Structure formats: structure tokens, C-alpha cells
Amino acid sequence: MRIGLVGKPNVGKSTSFSALTEKPVEIANYPFTTIDPNVGIAWLPLPDPCACSQLRSKKEKEGKLDIEINDERKGSICSPNSGYCVGFNRLVPITLIDVAGLVPGAHEGRGRGNQFLSDLARCDALIQIVDASGSTDIEGNPIGTGGSTPLEEYHFLLKELDAWITGIISSGWQRGARRVQSEGEKAISLYLLDQLSGIGAKEIHITSGVAAVHEKFPNAGVPWGWGKEELTTIASTIRSELFPISVAANKADSASKESWLEIQEVVKTNGGIVVPTSAEAELALRRASRSGLIDHVPGESDFEITKIGEEKLSNPQRKGLISIGNTLNSWEGRGLIGLLSEVVFGILDRKVAYPVQDESHWIDGEGNILPDAILVPEGTTAKGLAYAVHSDLGDGFIRAVDARTSRVIGADYEIRNGDIIRIHAKN
Ligand SMILES: Nc1nc2c(ncn2[C@@H]2O[C@H](COP(=O)(O)OP(=O)(O)OP(=O)(O)O)[C@@H](O)[C@H]2O)c(=O)[nH]1
């Protein structure tokens, strides 16, 4: 699962990235601080308790809880291969990509251009960071007040993304589309698929794109005569399906509430959500938590000052942290981590599945309990899950077992959220 952070320069993309991944990166109040993309992992809690909670109850009932219980884990008994699980709160990895800022006209080479957008090509969704405080102009230059609005930033981003995709399909269009004369209509799809598979487009997206042209321009004529408008329509349709966009209305700490209300409706109509955030405040809490000064669960505005914190924090520092907590508390939505969670489990509707090698004990070959929690799209089949684990497992798929019911399931069985699945494969 990959999520890209995009937006104009100087809005807090890298601050958000750092708050979510705990990776230190360059952050500064001028445009184009980031040139090469930052890539890191954000640990996202599953919305439901880890399946190890059920296993624990089962073992307790059967008097078989023979594992040494570590109190620090507040009951969790799984052994995640990646991430961790405390109090049945299981964290799964999400790859985040923080890219250079994008400015209007980037597709014509302005700012840093839009070449770097290819870094976002394989993302499942994008989060646009906008400046809700109006403290920067559309190119990210600090100007105090009266800068660009979130709505302006949103519209120009869509425009640049469309121009980027239009650029990819335009260069060989005439030659590609002329193949219709010898190969029929499917030649267009083949050409588009060839050009756009690099950014993750599948046949279904291509079909919608071409259908949109027929609908919008009934008199478009022969495909090799299609121009900028038709090709932009294809690009825009494909973009909206391929890259759902949600928005972090950032710097909300120095913005009025109205500043993000304006864009909420539009983003929602396009299938995204808007959440007010203060990346800077979240980063401060993360850092304090990492230094052991506070006990803080990302996404929550409340925290407790630890014993170390009581000793080390000066009065102004303590007041500062409390004021940050209060600020975060005053908005709806659980900040950046809440937004990420909404995107992954709401908009992308990801389900979790736990592949195991032993359906009775829910362990892998080495005895690790529920080692993997894999996020899959709605409609993923048992065989699809096998492929998500390893291509060999998918290729050799014979059958699977639902470990909760011990029932044998076939390749076409659709994975439900929380399923624990044992896959039988050749070799
Ligand atoms: N007030 C306020 N300032 C913020 C917030 N988040 C980031 N900033 C500040 O905004 C400036 C830009 O932050 P960056 O994270 O470097 O922004 P960016 O979008 O990555 O910028 P580029 O890499 O140049 O495109 C820095 O001075 C941050 O401290 C926030 O939530 N509130």
C-alpha cells in the first residue's frame, strides 16, 4: 500500500511525512526544500482489534495459554513480522512518498516541472496537503496573509495531474490511434494501456476514459483526429479513478475554520475527504513521545506526561505541549493518522487478512502467531491473497482453509475483513 503526499511547495508535505513516519527530513519555510522524494513507512492501526485477541480468548477458555504473557503488550500474543501489536492494536505498514512541490504550469516546465510525478505513479491514493492559513502564495512563497486558498490549490493540482497524464498519452497518439484502421477499436485501448500501464492503469480505467470521450464529444470523429480536449478528457477520467485525492487542510493552527469548509463539498463529490491538520503540532507530539517525555498514541490529542517528562520538561515546554494537545482537540477528525486511516480503510476500502501456515494454531512454519496482516482490496479472492503473499504461492494455489471455521474454500472465495487463511499450494 502506497500513499503519495502532493501539493504546492511549502505547505507542510515533509512535516506531515515526518510526523507520520518519524523519519527526520528537511523542513523549511521556503519553496522547494524537498527535491528528491522522501520514502518512509507510516504505521497505521487496524480499525478492528487484532485477531490475536480472539486466539487469546480461545486459549484461555481451553486453559492453553501457555505463552509467556508480557504485560507491556497489554494482552497481545501475536508476533508480527512487521510492525507491532499492543493491547490488540495491530499496526500495519503503509509506504508514504513525499515529493517536491508542484506549481501551476509545472507541465510546461515551471518550478521543478512534473517529471517527479512518476514517483507517485504506483500510489494507491494521494493526499494533497494544502495551506489553510493562506500564509503562502500559489508557488509557496511566504507572504504573511492573503495567499492561495485550499480550493485554488486543489483545482490546480487536478489540472496539473491531468496535464501530466495527457502528456504521457499525447506524444504517440496519432500513430497509435491510426492503428484503428487496421486493427479496429481495440487498438486505442491497446495503445493507451501500453502508455499508461506504467502509472498503474488497467483496462477498466482505459475503457472509462474512452467512454467519457464518446459521451462528452459525440461528434469527436476519428480517434486519430482527437485533440487536446479529447485527450484531456481521457486523462482526467483515468486520473480520478486511479488516484483518489483527499486533502489535509494543514497549518489549521493558524487558519480560520471557514478556510477549509469551502473545499469540503468539492472534494467529497470527487470521492475524497478533507481533514484539518497541524503537521507541525503532530510532529512536536511525536518527537516528545519518541524522547519519552510523553505517552501519546498518534491520532489522539490527549497524552500523559511521563516520569521522565516531569523531570525534564521546563514549564514553558510543558505549557506548549498542552496547548498543542488542546489545538488538535478542537478539530474534527483525528489529524494526519486519522486521515490516512480514512483513506486506507474508508475510501480505498481495504480489508485485512491474516495468512497462516497452521490453521489450528494460527501460526507460520516457525511457530509465530499471526505473523502477517495483509491489506487487500474489496473483492480479493483467496487466490488473490495467495498472490499478495508471494507469486509462487499464487501460482501453486490448490485450495485454502478458513482457519476460524476449518472449512475448505476455493480459489474464488472472496476475502472478508479479518479472515485467517491457510493456503495450500504446490511445493
Ligand atoms: N503553522 C504551521 N506551520 C507549518 C505546519 N506544517 C508545516 N509548517 C511549516 O511550513 C513550512 C514548510 O514545511 P515543509 O514540510 O518543509 O513543506 P513542504 O510542503 O514539504 O515544502 P517543499 O518541500 O518546499 O515543497 C515549514 O516552516 C514548517 O515548519 C503547520 O501545521 N502549521
Ligand SMILES: [Mg+2]
Ligand atoms: Mg518538502
